[in-house]
Amino acid sequence: MESVETLKEALTGSAEIIARSEAHVMKTYRRYPVALVRGAGCRVFDAEGRSYLDFVGGIAVAVVGHCHPRVVAAIQEQAARLIHTSNLFYTEPQAALAERLAALSGLERVFFANSGTEAVEAALKLARRYAASVRREEGRRKIVSAFNSFHGRTLGALAATGQEKYHRGFEPLPAGFEYVPYNDPAALEAAVDEKTAAVILEPVQGEGGVIPATPEYLQAARRVTQARGALLILDEVQTGLGRTGWMFAHERAGIRPDILTLAKGLGGGMPIGAMLATEEAARGFEPGSHASTFGGNPLACRAALAVLDVIAEERLVEAARARGERLLAMLRELVRCHGLKEARGVGLMLGIDLGRPVAPQVVAAAREQGLLINATGPETLRLLPPLVVGDEEVDAAVAALDRALAAVMGTKG
Numbered sequence: 001m002e003s004v005e006t007l008k009e010a011l012t013g014s015a016e017i018i019a020r021s022e023a024h025v026m027k028t029y030r031r032y033p034v035a036l037v038r039g040a041g042c043r044v045f046d047a048e049g050r051s052y053l054d055f056v057g058g059i060a061v062a063v064v065g066h067c068h069p070r071v072v073a074a075i076q077e078q079a080a081r082l083i084h085t086s087n088l089f090y091t092e093p094q095a096a097l098a099e100r101l102a103a104l105s106g107l108e109r110v111f112f113a114n115s116g117t118e119a120v121e122a123a124l125k126l127a128r129r130y131a132a133s134v135r136r137e138e139g140r141r142k143i144v145s146a147f148n149s150f151h152g153r154t155l156g157a158l159a160a161t162g163q164e165k166y167h168r169g170f171e172p173l174p175a176g177f178e179y180v181p182y183n184d185p186a187a188l189e190a191a192v193d194e195k196t197a198a199v200i201l202e203p204v205q206g207e208g209g210v211i212p213a214t215p216e217y218l219q220a221a222r223r224v225t226q227a228r229g230a231l232l233i234l235d236e237v238q239t240g241l242g243r244t245g246w247m248f249a250h251e252r253a254g255i256r257p258d259i260l261t262l263a264k265g266l267g268g269g270m271p272i273g274a275m276l277a278t279e280e281a282a283r284g285f286e287p288g289s290h291a292s293t294f295g296g297n298p299l300a301c302r303a304a305l306a307v308l309d310v311i312a313e314e315r316l317v318e319a320a321r322a323r324g325e326r327l328l329a330m331l332r333e334l335v336r337c338h339g340l341k342e343a344r345g346v347g348l349m350l351g352i353d354l355g356r357p358v359a360p361q362v363v364a365a366a367r368e369q370g371l372l373i374n375a376t377g378p379e380t381l382r383l384l385p386p387l388v389v390g391d392e393e394v395d396a397a398v399a400a401l402d403r404a405l406a407a408v409m410g411t412k413g
């Protein structure tokens with residue numbers, strides 16, 4: 001088996017895969033010059049068989065690692081049984097996943113989508129429709145979000161994204177969106193009024209550079225939305241499912257949102273998103289209000305159920321907390337040794353602020369050392385290892401990053 005694989009990989013080398021992609025795939029990404037063919041746990045392998053420690057994790061998707069045997073078996077079994085039905089019919093995997101997510105989150109109703117941006121889109125639509133059709137307040141249209149946030153690329157989620165650079169050239173965006181500085185309770189207090197349908201926040205800004213909300217900020221968001229009759233949407237597409245050392249990052253603040261969005265880690269790599277809501281908020285949708293052809297199909301739901309099983313059985317929430325604390329301490333040591341600005345984050349969602357615009361060079365140097373990480377901006381590195389990462393893998397990653405930093409900064413680790 002192995003020799004056949006190796007032979008195939010040799011026939012289609014990285015250079016050929018890259019050239020063919022560059023010829024016809026739309027150029028929306030600036031990609032790293034690596035063509036991956038296989039993954040197992042925290043490691044991925046390129047077409048030449050070179051192994052990398054994967055601390056990008058498919059952008060926070062590989063919560064249970066690559067090709068976890070439980071997830072692979074669930075997908076294989078379900079694929080042979082029934083892949084898709086549409087939502088005109090009931091399926092057992094979807095019923096089971098809805099039940100599990102409701103029990104985990106305390107939010108009784110789920111709408112299934114296929115991605116993070118679609119989960120956010122559903123959340124924004126539900127918030128406005130709840131105001132109009134349940135509260136009968138047609139004027140309550142405004143959505144308040146934070147500067148530096150990221151909520152997705154479809155037009156509604158893009159409008160909620162408080163970063164000018166993502167909007168440019170796509171105007172006009174849907175109206176009724178307003179932005180406030182993150183982690184500033186007074187600014188939120190001033191922006192939320194009788195015209196506000198919802199506030200949407202990430203408990204940790206991910207694409208914005210790994211910036212955690214203070215628990216007090218999330219508590220203030222809960223208080224002010226409740227007081228003014230607006231809904232609180234927490235976008236946990238990146239932070240959800242154990243990533244931060246909590247099943248959901250908002251648990252850290254001891255609050256519960258009205259609406260919660262999930263995606264990235266949920267399907268173990270199968271595309272699936274979910275928008276959860278309280279029974280009350282969910283009254284905003286009725287048959288025909290919103291839909292998705294693929295959303296919650298049996299294949300994606302079975303994969304997600306396997307992911308949730310693995311998270312529970314391997315105690316990955318606790319693991320993320322323990323490994324995250326250890327990794328953060330080691331990153332702080334790197335910051336000290338190399339004269340960088342700051343290491344920060346929660347659980348296994350970590351960032352390093354280099355204090356200098358050399359993040360792309362450090363990412364490339366780390367890759368040379370066999371470590372995959374990415375940059376959220378010119379000065380910020382982000383580390384999102386699978387939650388199954390072991391202490392030895394953490395040690396190896398830190399050693400590789402140490403060498404990469406030394407090479408780029410000319411410092412000694």
Ligand SMILES: *Cc1c(COP(=O)(O)O)cnc(C)c1O
Pocket residue numbers: 115116117118120150151152153202206207235236237238239263264
């Ligand atoms: C990645 C991300 C999204 C968008 O998810 P896609 O699956 O890429 O559409 C939305 N919100 C947050 C917080 C994210 O990190």
